[in-house]
Amino acid sequence: MLLPGAVYFLIFHFLPMGGLVVAFKDYRMTEGIVGSPWAGLDNFRDLFLNEQFPNALRNTLVIAALRLGLGFFAPIILALLLNELRVRWFKRTVQTITYLPFFFSWVILGGIFLMLFSTTGPMNSILATFGIDPIPFLTSGPWFITVLVVTGIWQSIGYGAVIYLAALTGIEVQLYEAAAIDGAGRWKQTRHITLPGLTPVMIVLFILSVGQLLSAGFDQIYNMYNPLVFESTDIIDTYVLRQLQGLDFGVATAAGMFKSVVGLMLIIGTNALANRLSGGEQGLW
Amino acid sequence: MLNWRYMISASGMIVVVVAYFAVMTPDRESVEARALARQGQVEWSTVKNDPLVTHDLVWSFAGKAESGVWPQRLIEERFNIRLTPRMIVSGESYQTKLPMQLAAGDVPDVFNPGNSTMLRVYARHGFLLPLPLSMLNEHAPHLVALVNRYAPEAWSATTYDGVNYGLPTIWYDGLHPRTPIWRKDWLENVGIERTPETLEEMEEALRRFRNDDPDGNGRRDTYGMSGDLMNYYTTFSEVFGAYGVLPFGWMVVDGQVVWGGVLPETREALALLRRWYDQELIHPDFVTDRWYAEIGRKLYSGRIGYHNYLASYEAFDPDNPQSALAMMRRLQPEAELIPGVPPRGPAGRRGMRVWGAGNAAPVVFGAHMADRPEAVVRVLRMLDEIASDTDLYIETRVGRHGQHWDWADTSIGPGSGAAFMPPLDQAMVREREGFNAEIMLAGASPFAPIGADPDRYLPYMPQALVEFRERNRKIQWGLRDVFGSPGNVPGVQSSINGLIQLQQTAFAKIIRGEEPLDYFNTFVEEWHRQGGAVGLELAQDHWRKQRRVLEEMGSP
Amino acid sequence: MKRTRGEKIFNWINIALLVALAFLSLYPFIYVFSMSLSTAAEANRDGLHLYPRDISFDAYKAVFTNPAIWIGYVNAIFRTVVGTALTVVVTCLCAYPLSKKHLPGRRPILFAMLITMLFQGGLVPMYLLINGIGLIDSLWVYVLPVLTSAFNIILVKNFFEAIPESLEEAACIDGAGPWRTLFQIYVPLSKPILATVALWTAVMHWNMWFDALLYINDENKLVLQMFLRRIVVENSTQLIEQGLVNPDVTQFTAETIKAATVVVTILPMLALYPFVQRYFVKGIMVGGVKG
Numbered sequence A: 001m002l003l004p005g006a007v008y009f010l011i012f013h014f015l016p017m018g019g020l021v022v023a024f025k026d027y028r029m030t031e032g033i034v035g036s037p038w039a040g041l042d043n044f045r046d047l048f049l050n051e052q053f054p055n056a057l058r059n060t061l062v063i064a065a066l067r068l069g070l071g072f073f074a075p076i077i078l079a080l081l082l083n084e085l086r087v088r089w090f091k092r093t094v095q096t097i098t099y100l101p102f103f104f105s106w107v108i109l110g111g112i113f114l115m116l117f118s119t120t121g122p123m124n125s126i127l128a129t130f131g132i133d134p135i136p137f138l139t140s141g142p143w144f145i146t147v148l149v150v151t152g153i154w155q156s157i158g159y160g161a162v163i164y165l166a167a168l169t170g171i172e173v174q175l176y177e178a179a180a181i182d183g184a185g186r187w188k189q190t191r192h193i194t195l196p197g198l199t200p201v202m203i204v205l206f207i208l209s210v211g212q213l214l215s216a217g218f219d220q221i222y223n224m225y226n227p228l229v230f231e232s233t234d235i236i237d238t239y240v241l242r243q244l245q246g247l248d249f250g251v252a253t254a255a256g257m258f259k260s261v262v263g264l265m266l267i268i269g270t271n272a273l274a275n276r277l278s279g280g281e282q283g284l285w
Numbered sequence B: 001m002l003n004w005r006y007m008i009s010a011s012g013m014i015v016v017v018v019a020y021f022a023v024m025t026p027d028r029e030s031v032e033a034r035a036l037a038r039q040g041q042v043e044w045s046t047v048k049n050d051p052l053v054t055h056d057l058v059w060s061f062a063g064k065a066e067s068g069v070w071p072q073r074l075i076e077e078r079f080n081i082r083l084t085p086r087m088i089v090s091g092e093s094y095q096t097k098l099p100m101q102l103a104a105g106d107v108p109d110v111f112n113p114g115n116s117t118m119l120r121v122y123a124r125h126g127f128l129l130p131l132p133l134s135m136l137n138e139h140a141p142h143l144v145a146l147v148n149r150y151a152p153e154a155w156s157a158t159t160y161d162g163v164n165y166g167l168p169t170i171w172y173d174g175l176h177p178r179t180p181i182w183r184k185d186w187l188e189n190v191g192i193e194r195t196p197e198t199l200e201e202m203e204e205a206l207r208r209f210r211n212d213d214p215d216g217n218g219r220r221d222t223y224g225m226s227g228d229l230m231n232y233y234t235t236f237s238e239v240f241g242a243y244g245v246l247p248f249g250w251m252v253v254d255g256q257v258v259w260g261g262v263l264p265e266t267r268e269a270l271a272l273l274r275r276w277y278d279q280e281l282i283h284p285d286f287v288t289d290r291w292y293a294e295i296g297r298k299l300y301s302g303r304i305g306y307h308n309y310l311a312s313y314e315a316f317d318p319d320n321p322q323s324a325l326a327m328m329r330r331l332q333p334e335a336e337l338i339p340g341v342p343p344r345g346p347a348g349r350r351g352m353r354v355w356g357a358g359n360a361a362p363v364v365f366g367a368h369m370a371d372r373p374e375a376v377v378r379v380l381r382m383l384d385e386i387a388s389d390t391d392l393y394i395e396t397r398v399g400r401h402g403q404h405w406d407w408a409d410t411s412i413g414p415g416s417g418a419a420f421m422p423p424l425d426q427a428m429v430r431e432r433e434g435f436n437a438e439i440m441l442a443g444a445s446p447f448a449p450i451g452a453d454p455d456r457y458l459p460y461m462p463q464a465l466v467e468f469r470e471r472n473r474k475i476q477w478g479l480r481d482v483f484g485s486p487g488n489v490p491g492v493q494s495s496i497n498g499l500i501q502l503q504q505t506a507f508a509k510i511i512r513g514e515e516p517l518d519y520f521n522t523f524v525e526e527w528h529r530q531g532g533a534v535g536l537e538l539a540q541d542h543w544r545k546q547r548r549v550l551e552e553m554g555s556p
Numbered sequence C: 001m002k003r004t005r006g007e008k009i010f011n012w013i014n015i016a017l018l019v020a021l022a023f024l025s026l027y028p029f030i031y032v033f034s035m036s037l038s039t040a041a042e043a044n045r046d047g048l049h050l051y052p053r054d055i056s057f058d059a060y061k062a063v064f065t066n067p068a069i070w071i072g073y074v075n076a077i078f079r080t081v082v083g084t085a086l087t088v089v090v091t092c093l094c095a096y097p098l099s100k101k102h103l104p105g106r107r108p109i110l111f112a113m114l115i116t117m118l119f120q121g122g123l124v125p126m127y128l129l130i131n132g133i134g135l136i137d138s139l140w141v142y143v144l145p146v147l148t149s150a151f152n153i154i155l156v157k158n159f160f161e162a163i164p165e166s167l168e169e170a171a172c173i174d175g176a177g178p179w180r181t182l183f184q185i186y187v188p189l190s191k192p193i194l195a196t197v198a199l200w201t202a203v204m205h206w207n208m209w210f211d212a213l214l215y216i217n218d219e220n221k222l223v224l225q226m227f228l229r230r231i232v233v234e235n236s237t238q239l240i241e242q243g244l245v246n247p248d249v250t251q252f253t254a255e256t257i258k259a260a261t262v263v264v265t266i267l268p269m270l271a272l273y274p275f276v277q278r279y280f281v282k283g284i285m286v287g288g289v290k291g
Helices: A003-024 A029-035 A042-048 A053-071 A073-084 A088-098 A106-117 A122-129 A141-168 A173-181 A186-210 A218-224 A227-233 A236-246 A249-278 B004-024 B028-039 B070-079 B091-103 B116-125 B133-139 B141-150 B184-189 B199-211 B237-242 B264-278 B291-300 B324-331 B367-371 B373-388 B390-398 B427-432 B454-460 B463-472 B493-511 B519-552 C005-036 C058-064 C067-098 C106-118 C123-132 C150-161 C165-173 C178-189 C191-207 C210-215 C224-233 C237-241 C255-280 C284-290
Strands: B055-060 B081-085 B181-183 B250-253 B256-259 B337-339 B363-365 B405-407 B418-420
Touching (some): A003 A042, A003 C067, A003 C123, A029 B091, A029 C123, A042 A249, A053 A141, A053 A227, A053 A236, A073 A088, A073 A141, A073 A186, A073 C005, A088 C005, A088 C255, A106 A141, A106 A218, A106 C224, A141 A218, A141 A227, A141 C005, A141 C191, A141 C255, A173 A186, A186 A249, A227 B493, A236 A249, A236 B493, B055 B373, B070 B081, B070 B373, B081 B373, B091 B116, B091 C123, B091 C210, B133 B141, B133 B373, B141 B373, B181 B184, B199 B264, B237 B264, B264 B493, B264 B519, B291 B324, B324 B337, B363 B373, B367 B373, B373 B390, B390 B454, B493 B519, C005 C255, C067 C150, C067 C178, C067 C191, C067 C224, C067 C255, C123 C210, C150 C191, C165 C178, C178 C191
Antiparallel strands (some): B181 B337, B250 B256
16 A cells, blocks of 8 residues: 555655755766765855854744744634634635635735835824824834734635644534533633644644744745845845855755754654653654 | 664665666766867867758747747748757746756757856856857857947856857847936926926925925825835936946946945935935835835825836837826826936936846857857857848848738838737737747847847837937936946855845935944945955956957957 | 523624634735726725726736636646545555554654655756656646655544544454555545645645746646746746846736736635535534444
């Protein structure tokens, strides 16, 4: 049964993975991956020893940690709230609509948000009617990162909630009935039945998403940033792109490898933690 | 938990994969290509052009042209060649797909590398055939003369490591600046009769746009102008130009190459912009606005009365529903637009950034063509003949008079401009049929990639358009980078984008008053420290080399 | 079921919250939709564009008379349908053995799969591979390289693990082999998670364009998203900043046509969701187990 999967992973994943050696090479396309001369750690040196790198790394961690910290729980909360709805058509409609933003690329959304959050835009007009001074949503670093994180969560919340809705269906109705008979209210039922029911999925998704910690959402930033926030939104991806005008595959591969290694270590660590806390039950392996 | 067994099986698997990969990589062909490129030294003087020999060529240019279309057959018959067209459709493909195809050993015989940065990349990787200048001079004298005349800087974009790899193509329109545009009715409403000519007049007009309620709605909701800080080629270009500065570009001052962004004049321009922003003449959103989207929208919606990067003949055509004027009138029926001029500064200078005529994509040959120098010579001679024969030039681009195109107004004839006949009047059809995408004749043509020579095409353009350009987009107002664009200096590619961003941020902070004007000095120091000082030396050196090349090419 | 007062208040707050979220989520669609129905001039008006004004169908006319759109539709539907079906099958086939704790080498296999999630070879090796096995300009290039993923397999595997062993033992006694057990017991019981995987896969297929850009030269094999990409991104700042596009020679596509293309691309996915949604309705699992 494993055969189709094994063949697939071997051909389309492990085979091209040999290309990772490019990170240690002075890659020349005409000489091929194998034939190019070795460059030792030169590519990594170019990557790490630039004075802009520490800032890029810090920004990446800040933005990604915020995304992970808040973005991870948002779909769970949405799923729980949806679960509380009793009117079926309403539930379905909200569900459908919240997953809609996922289909818009950031090129489109970026333009819309620049319009909404500009100094004289609708967001600030609304605030003005409450007598609040204009907020520099786009031009102050902390505010801009807030906008990035919030709109990022907004975009993927409905999409992410789908898995939890699926998991909710796996919780046996009898448990709720028994709890109701024992006099447990909705809140208690949620805390003692629903949440524990979701925990396994949550742990798996959390472990997997920790691996993405060094990916801070390039597309979104690229389509929304401006000179005043260059410094606070310069992430590893934008930093690498800036250096890459000469199509330097070596440095690009080195950067990718760095991100992957960090991701892998984080996953292994989180998994070990999950295993220890749950006595070997909840980890991925 | 992990243990050693998993580690061994994982690393064992990777070893197997690497070994397998070494066998699988289809690199043999490209290794050959590289070897040839090293030999590269074709004895060009002995290469003869035998018109009776048919040459087969894999032909890869930008466009959607299908195989066997009319322009292709035209040049195939006339020049005894056979083409296998492999058109590359989009700009993104040039950046991502073309390098992959080349890496897989699939190098076209004749192609367009996309732009000068990519040309240097491909040259570095050994994909391109060196084209000695003397050889180009011998087989393509007209084209060389064109480049020398309109865009001598283009040779620096086709040179890598002292060797020339490409034949630049000329895009004449790039010499004409996009001049500013004013709301004429607003100017009248605030009592200004004459379109502003100087910085003072411009400031006065902007101030009245802000304070004197030009739209008469009783609210103080209009601004003078906005700006675009993200696209450096438009960033307050006319204001810096009034001080004689190209803020994001290499300039030559007293025989020395300098970077425009760190000059004392730049500081003066920033001081002015800072005052304008403080007096609310500049829209508060100028940092996030982009010229083709938000700024255009602000103009059309009557929020600002000035735009520095819109003026072209088409913008003022009320009959074209896509024109700036027509769109604007639908939203603001009373709107009138008038082209302006770049304002004259304190020292009497004026100017706007232009791309120059040499920024179009060059023509290059695959390194393996060292094997077939006769075919290279045939193509060069063909391109040169197209460039020097007006009828042929026009036919390769827009086809035959009466069959593919006719005069827009047949009662006037020449002077009304050439217009495609149906069904070629639809862009989709004409791209498929291999004709030039634009009736303007200025864009590249997939089967005659030689750029646009004004002596050939101007008679086929609407006279009104030509006159508009001569009157409102004067070539002498154009300020251009001495190397074509900031990244064209070898060795600065990895630092130049960071430096430009540093400068954009500093400019934004200074203009918005977040930092004092003296912050400019801090920025200049920082700019030098983060690679600008090295960049200046590289640029100086490159300038000297370019001068030598130009002398060799017989350019003034 | 009787509700306390607190629960009733919560219920109303909940409804209000979700309505607000729904509006915020709907807004970009409203914006794009009203743009697509406007004249080019109207699209340039400053404002929220909550409803179309100065209505015009020109943008849709332009979009639908472009034969490329229809080609894109056909290919996108092909890759989404075939790709999703194959993904679900292959994912089940991989997840089932891996859900068995006694499978020899289970942990190394899981770990190796995890590695594929993080480490990718990069563009060049992938292109060489696709080129080497002759998938350039083949429709299968849309399906095979994304046949399944470690992420999907792990999710489904975990769901399988939660199914009581007793069911499998019972099936075994009835003489069912592993294939029958998988497809007659595990798959029907796992409909919600398989629906999730199918939905995510379908959405991924529908949204993918990068493989079309890289591996497809034949205009007749491009997918819808690639055309959308050309229309929306080609002349954008990203390319201008990288010097790939000269803004002075490119004609910017009208905002209305961009908007109409976006709407046309999104609608099919919107139509798909309600069909998948019924698998997320509570109770299916319970009924299944109790049988």
